[in-house]
Every structure is written in structure tokens, then in C-alpha cells.
Amino acid sequence: xxxxxxxxxxxxxxxxxxxxxxxxxxxxxxxxxxxxxxxxxxxxxxxxxxxxxxxxxxxxxxxxxxxxxxxxxxxxxxxxxxxxxxxxxxxxxxxxxxxxxxxxxxxxxxxxxxxxxxxxxxxxxxxxxxxxxxxxxxxxxxxxxxxxxxxxxxxxxxxxxxxxxxxxxxxxxxxxxxxxxxxxxxxxxxxxxxxxxxxxxxxxxxxxxxxxxxxxxxxxxxxxxxxxxxxxxxxxxxxxxxxxxxxxxxxxxxxxxxxxxxxxxxxxxxxxxxxxxxxxxxxxxxxxxxxxxxxxxxxxxxxxxx
Numbered sequence: 626x627x628x629x630x631x632x633x634x635x636x637x638x639x640x641x642x643x644x645x646x647x648x649x650x651x652x653x654x655x656x657x658x659x660x661x662x663x664x665x666x667x668x669x670x671x672x673x674x675x676x677x678x679x680x681x682x683x684x685x686x687x688x689x690x691x692x693x694x695x696x697x698x699x700x701x702x703x704x705x706x707x708x709x710x711x712x713x714x715x716x717x718x719x720x721x722x723x724x725x726x727x728x729x730x731x732x733x734x735x736x737x738x739x740x741x742x743x744x745x746x747x748x749x750x751x752x753x754x755x756x757x758x759x760x761x762x763x764x765x766x767x768x769x770x771x772x773x774x775x776x777x778x779x780x781x782x783x784x785x786x787x788x789x790x791x792x793x794x795x796x797x798x799x800x801x802x803x804x805x806x807x808x809x810x811x812x813x814x815x816x817x818x819x820x821x822x823x824x825x826x827x828x829x830x831x832x833x834x835x836x837x838x839x840x841x842x843x844x845x846x847x848x849x850x851x852x853x854x855x856x857x858x859x860x861x862x863x864x865x866x867x868x869x870x871x872x873x874x875x876x877x878x879x880x881x882x883x884x885x886x887x888x889x890x891x892x893x894x895x896x897x898x899x900x901x902x903x904x905x906x907x908x909x910x911x912x913x914x915x916x917x918x919x920x921x922x923x924x925x926x927x928x929x930x931x
Contacts, residue, residue, distance in 0.1 A: 630655045630776070630829060630927035632852070635671035637919040639858050639872075639896040640692040642666065646921055648692045649894055651833060651854065652677050653774065656755050662772065662833050663687055668696030669703055675922060679704050683751065685758075686717030687835025688769040689724055698728050705736045712739035716750050716760075718768035745770065761846045763837040765871045771834040773846050776929055778828040780805045781821030788820045829929045832887075836894060838868060839877040847885035851927055855881060857892025857918065860905045866898075875905045879912035890916035891925065 631654040638646035648665025652675065659678060661668070662685045672679065679700065687693060697715075704713065715725055722742045729736070743750060746768070751758040756774060763769040783803050793799065793815065798808050807816045831852035834843055838856075847853050855878040859867045867874045873881075875892050882890040890913055892906075899905045902918060909916050 627654070627656070628826065628929050630774075630831070630929060632831070632854075632925040632927065633675050633677065634891075634893065634919045634921060634923040634925075635661075635668055635675065635677075636663075636665045637893045637895055637921055637923070638665075638692075639894045640690070641897070643897055646895060647671055648695065649687075649835075650696065651893075655776070657681070658753070658755055659683065660685065660774075663693040663835065664696035664700060665692050666695040669699045671921070672700075679707070680709060680711050683714045683716065685750075685772055685833075686715070686721060687763075687771065687833070688718060688766045689720060690766060690836070693835065694724070697725070698732055698734070701729070701736060701740075702732070702734060704738060705734065708737065710738050712741055714741045714743065716743045716745060718770050719744050719746065720768065759846075761842050763834060763842060764840045765836045765838065769835060769837065771832060771837065771843060771846060773830060773832045773850070775830040776826075776828055779824040779826050780817060782824050784820050784822050791815060791819070793820075826929055829927050831927065836872060838871045838873055839881060843881050844885045847881065847887050849886050849888075851888050852891065852925065853878075853882050853885065853887040853889070854891045854893055854919070856894045857909075858894050858896045858898075860899045860901075861908050863898055875899075875909040875918075876912060879909040879916055882913040882916065887913075888915065891919050891923075892916060893919040895919070 633652040635650035636647035647667045649663040650668040651662040653660040659681045721744050745760045749759050758774050760770045802817050805817050830850045832847045833854045856873040857875040857878045858872040859874045861876050
């Protein structure tokens, strides 16, 4: 179980698939969290290629356009074929429940596992001991979402020896101290700082936009993030087309990263209109130097320790 966040670009193409690019999908692994953001066509093939497990999956839809969702039924069918019993969670915008139901109905698929669907228009969608994930609205289709993922900043590392020296019994009192709460024991107040040591873990955050035009919501949500993965569908010369279809040029994405003070920018959802992709990225780097185009099977490691 790694303390690093492992981001794998499974698909980096815009809607029309390309020879060397699959449709949109991003895998994120952190500790026991196995997350997929969008599942375009051939996502499950890319999962197998990158050794991403089908168990304990949480799938996030940024929106319900076909190039972000066509891989869903394949994943659900494969899980059923292998008699997987672990539940799967699918998180997305309004109509996600109906979309999943109609997929199952059309393919006459009756899975032997539980499917939990959560619909969101913004706010916290997942919170556990490792992560906080929240959605926010975008300017693309009627219901389009971005997602911000943040690790927790630990209060400190619990020093078992110090707790034993103070003769604090293992159990509920230990848990209270680990949660940052003082306790009363043997007529004394014991504070978390008495038994917690400084942790080398740091809060780490990233944002995945899905499809979007340049948007203040993205800038606000991406403030100082370690990684921004942003729509970069069009080259600089196609700004009118980008606005018409509510997508971004690579320059739009670079400005978002600059205004948000992000640390790193990855451009994805790449169309074949980037006929000179080297020129596109050089133009974007004039605005935000630490940026690059995604490519299929690209792996990004975000370290959560100093």
C-alpha cells in the first residue's frame, strides 16, 4: 500500500478516437482507494494493460456524453463474468441513476453485486480516512462536473511508547488522542501533543475537470493544487470552435493553471486538430511553463511525504 498518489491516464483523446489515443479515462490509486474518472470506450482494456483491478472500484462521471461513458457496460459485464461480489459505486451528475439502469436493461445484465449510485450537483461525494473528494459545476453540458481530490493532513503520528509510559490503556482513549482530542486520565489532562509526533505526510490535492471551457469555478477549486488535469481539446488557433463547443484550447487551460497558482498542468481530451502538438505545448508553456500533454498509459506520481 503506497503513500503516493498514482495517476494513470488510460485515455487522452477527445470524442473521435485516435490510433494512439483512447477515449477519456483516468485511474487514481491511493492506499486502498481504486478510482476511475470517466470510462470512455476501451477503458477496461487499458485497465488490464495497466494492471488496474476491477474490485473495490469507485467510478466518477464528469458528465454523461458517450465518449466518457461507453466503457461502463464492459466493466460491469467483466465483473459479472468473473463472479465478483464486491459492490461498485458510481458517482455522477443528475440522470446518472437512469443512465446506469438503462444500460443494464438494454444489455440484459443482472449483476450479482451491488451497484451504488450517487448523484451530485456539487459538494462532498466521498470522505474516508484517506481522502476527501468534492464535485463542482463546469460550463460544458447541462450537467458537467469537475472533481477535487485532497488527502488529509494528519495531526501527527501516534507514539505508542509515550502512551504506554503514561499508562494510558489501549482502546478508546488512544483513539481520542489520535483524533486530536484531549483526555482526562488519572486526574490529569493529557493533550494530543503529549503523544503525537510530527508527521512527514503533507496535504496533497489534484483537480480533474473533464470537458469545460475556461471557467472561474475551475480556477477557484484549483487554487494551489499540486496537479491540475484540464481539458486541452483545441490548439490556440481554434478559440472560436472551443467557445462554440464549450471546450478549452491549450492556452485557456494554461491561463486557468496560472490564475489558480497550480503547481503542474496536464492537458487531456486532445483532438486531432493539434496538427503540430509541439507548437501547441510551446505556446501553452509561455503562459504556464510546467505543463505537458497527456498520453495514453502516462503515469504521474504525486508524493504525499516531504
